[in-house]
Amino acid sequence: MKKRMYKGTYEPRTRFNWGYHDGASDLKNGWTRLDGATVSNIEYKHFDKSYSRGYVEGYYDFKEGIYNENSTAAWMKVTK
Secondary structure, three states: OOOOHHHHOOOHHHHHHHHHHHHHHHHHHOOOOOOOOOOOOHHHHOOOHHHHHHHHHHHHHHHOOOOOOOOHHHHHHHHO
16 A cells, blocks of 8 residues: 655644544544554554554544544643
C-alpha cells in the first residue's frame, strides 16, 4: 500500500484529531478498517503514529461513553 503524502504536511495534532474521530466512528458504526488494522494493533500497522494514537483514543473514549466529538482532552492526555 502506498503511504499517503499528508503525513509531513499536517501537524501531528491535526492527524491525531482525524484518527480520534475515525476511531469513534468505526466503533459507532460497526465498521472495520480496509487495511486490516484493529484497535489492538493499529499503532503497529499504521504508518502515521499521530493518527493511529488518535484512533485508539477515540475508539476507547466512545466505548467508555466519554466521546464528546472533541479530541482536546485525549490529546492533552497523550502529550503530557
